[in-house]
Amino acid sequence: MALDLRPGERVYQEIKQAILSGEFVILQRLDIDKLAAQFGVSATPVRYGLAILAAERLVKLNSSRVYQVAFWSEQELRELYQWRQRLTKWALQSYVPEAAPAMSPDADYAGVYLTVMGHIDRNANTEARRAGRSADERLQQALRAEDDALPGALDELHRIAALLDRGGAPLANKLRRYFDRRISHCALIRSAAHAKAMPNNGA
Amino acid sequence: MALDLRPGERVYQEIKQAILSGEFVILQRLDIDKLAAQFGVSATPVRYGLAILAAERLVKLNSSRVYQVAFWSEQELRELYQWRQRLTKWALQSYVPEAAPAMSPDADYAGVYLTVMGHIDRNANTEARRAGRSADERLQQALRAEDDALPGALDELHRIAALLDRGGAPLANKLRRYFDRRISHCALIRSAAHAKAMPNNGA
Incomplete structure (x- = not known):
């Protein structure tokens, strides 16, 4: 299954797993370039993954347009x-x-x-x-x-x-x-x- | 507001609007290259928009990995x-x-x-x-x-x-x-x- 995943889907899965496991913590900033380097991909699949995670409300785009792990009021x-x-x-x-x-x-x-x-x-x-x-x-x-x-x-x-x-x-x-x-x-x-x-x- | 939207967000909004208004109909195939040409953007923002719409279940990726407007059983x-x-x-x-x-x-x-x-x-x-x-x-x-x-x-x-x-x-x-x-x-x-x-x- 992992072989069939496109880069964006793989990055989505990996970031999601890191959030659910607590490796990425509440309010942690998710820098697109750093994540791209970490996953060995370009910025595009990272943006793709973060966009889906934002739709799922596991991450939020803050007022400076930086993604962060979501934290509830x-x-x-x-x-x-x-x-x-x-x-x-x-x-x-x-x-x-x-x-x-x-x-x-x-x-x-x-x-x-x-x-x-x-x-x-x-x-x-x-x-x-x-x-x-x-x-x-x-x-x-x-x-x-x-x-x-x-x-x-x-x-x-x-x-x-x-x-x-x-x-x-x-x-x-x-x-x-x-x-x-x-x-x-x-x-x-x-x-x-x-x-x-x-x-x-x-x- | 429209001025502030990134291409992917704009494409997301436009495709969503086309689905909600019925311009894009049930089961209609959403060809990435055609949509890119229609919106005057590259394939990347179209993929971004479709990925969010798939997370919202307004579109589905079919078994040939083509996006279609969702239709319920x-x-x-x-x-x-x-x-x-x-x-x-x-x-x-x-x-x-x-x-x-x-x-x-x-x-x-x-x-x-x-x-x-x-x-x-x-x-x-x-x-x-x-x-x-x-x-x-x-x-x-x-x-x-x-x-x-x-x-x-x-x-x-x-x-x-x-x-x-x-x-x-x-x-x-x-x-x-x-x-x-x-x-x-x-x-x-x-x-x-x-x-x-x-x-x-x-x-």
Whole structure:
């Protein structure tokens, strides 16, 4: 598959992966010439990749027309959590209880989150599922911070995972509380995400 | 504003406008060299614009790696209507009744639809509002066909518009029936959209 990718698509995939993995941090400036040198391509495929990432809102063009890894305002983060909560609530309407695929006990927080959400979303409307995946990508750097900012966050997720084979009101209630907690703590989560990005912030 | 747009952004805007207005029809092939000649630019900004439009799912890259104006399968169209119905239902929870801006009595169907939906969505969660706008863009060529395929479709919209200053259950019920009708007639709407695209189909 990698062989078939055009340079722009390859660069898109690589920058996206670097953002999702946290290698490129919040607010990091994405200099087109430096990225071109890093990926061994011209500026054109880098512009192509960044344009798609901007459409996906993983990067933003700032007022000086420089691309940066996106960072949410507190209000944006709150609306993003509310949106994910709503999508999850809707997905539960077509959820058929079944245990989630086995997770390694030392899976990290973001990994457990994505497994649980992907499992809940699997029978949902295609558009809703795609919207959920896109929201999760944009929340990725918040997920990494939730685990620092919210005591017991990983246990909370494991308790949700343990209810997946039962479904119904217990699962719905736990998920509601899960998102309510994030919605009411988004200032804290945002600070933690920002702090995590500091040490190697290229800005 | 137009002066500030880079070639790729300008080409993106122009192709998008041509798709939304119906100048570029369903399944029309978008040849990169022809578009470049048409817009007086090189292939690069055209590729840039098409890549963003593909991310927005207004165009698709087919199996021969040629871009075409997107066309939904019946199932995709059904899920898209269900999705829009769901977003509208959610938006109604934060809807404050108020008459829609005055519409010209000879406004076309798509124009009335977009005014009504924009009005309902105006207090909704930002993510939901954006998802609604994106769904409406992707539904644009269906909207044009609804008016042919469903008798009284324009009157139906005007009756919804007339309830906007009351809100509540009457508005919610009418909107539910509005989308239910489209969901159950999406095969018909899809055929009508396809037929409309025939005469000047560049494919």
